Amino acid sequence: MKKFLPFISLFLSLGLNAQCTISGTAVNASTLTCSTFSGCTIVYVGDGTSATTLNMNANLNLTCLGAIQFIIRNNASIDFSPGNNRLTLGDGSSMTIESGGNFVGGSCNASELIYIGTNLLASCNGGAGADLSFTDLINLGGTGSLTSNSPVCTNNTINLLATPPPNGTYTYSFFGTGLPVAGTTYSSSPSYNVTASGTAGSYVYQVNMKSSLSGNPIAVAEITVVVNSGLATTTPVVSVTQPTCTTATGTITINSPTGTGITYSINGLTYTNTTGIFSLVSSGTYSVTAKNSSGCISSSTNVTVNAQTNTWNGTSWSTGFPPTSGQKIVFTNAFSSSSDLSGCSCQVSSANVVINSGHTLMVTNDVKIVGGGTLTFEDGASLVQTNDAAVNSGYITFKRKTTALKQYIIPIGHHQ
Helix, strand or coil: CEEEECCEEEEEECCCEEEEEECCCEEEHHHCCHHHHCCCCEEEECCCCCCEEEECCCCEECHHHCCCEEEECCCEEEECCCCCCEEEECCCCEEEECCCCEEECCCCCCCCEEEECCEEEEECCCCCCCCEEHHHHHHHCECCEEEECCCEECCCEEEEEEECCCCCCEEEEEEECCCCCCCCCCECCCEEEEECCCCCEEEEEEEEEEECCCCCCEEEEEEEEEEECCCCCCCCEEEEECCCCCCCCEEEEEEECCCCCCEEECCCCCCCECCCEEEEECCEEEEEEEECCCCCECCCEEEEECCCEEEECCCCECCCCCCCCCCEEEECCCEECCCCEEECEEEEECCEEEECCCCEEEECCCEEEECCCEEEECCCCEEEECCCCCCCECCEEECCCCCCCCCCCCCCCCCC
8 A cells, every 4th residue: 555645545456446545534625636646546535434524625626637436435524614615526527425424514605616527516505506415415425427438530429328326216318519408308218329420529418317316306427528530431442462373362452541640450450550551461351441540440341352272162163253364273073164264273173174165264374184083175165375384284185076078089090
């Protein structure tokens, strides 16, 4: 346990949340600053057992901590009697008053104030436009909170989720940018989704949480949502260099979007590529996206890198028909051509392959017949090889029809 001051302690819970505790019989707010609690996401008043009073003899502003949990524990109180001062928590913070926790209002006027963000949560008597009185806040057991998936990107969805105060049951009404000015109709749903349309910036959303307790007090929680300039309506323009006879892998090149801070991915997970060029890509289908410096991700473009080998299994081609000139053609089952075929090589494995009349099998390199396979060219079919140095193996059958020979009879005594 690390000591900040005699009455402030800090410890880490599982390495996740730094927790500070204000302890001691009486602690003056004037001796505290926001930096006193640096790094803390949970601030306790009291240890839950010993009596502790936080005297509000000065304003105490904890907004530098961001969104925190502020918890007033059993036998602890915040005393506003010394003067007309305020306690301010950061936007998105929550306050919880445990059983036995309390506020002391002194003269209990409208100048004893608790703010969360820009929202005046409570004044001692509920005046000055505050949402609640100190008594209401104690009865509710705290403020509840509003969270979101901020930051989001333009044209994506903002997800708002309200967590109610501990006591009572609640209905919810949301309002803020993009929502009706008067708020949504009260409902039992603590969540609301809205599209982040418009321009990038910071937008304040609030939720009214109406309690079932006597008088139906309404707790208000707010949060600022950061909307970043997005790429949601942008679809990457992509070109693909397919494998060839000599290169088994392909290259994916993203031609747009481009610009400073943009990174690229072909799996939707890893965004470390800054050039937009992915080389040595194995065969398969890839989802291409771009991410800008704000973390906004574009729509996806699906691209396919062909396999270097295209195999006919008797029913279909492994990478689609027709094979490309950069693919090795392999037959593993019977085949009868319906059109021309092109490839960088051809192998017939234990299959009977027929190239029908009028069709051409064009290959760059070798033709191999293995495993008892046959390759037959019907009359009018052709084999074209463009590499004179290609070495073939096995036997090929060419069928050709010829005109019948005419019989010539040479008379005796005559010579030709």
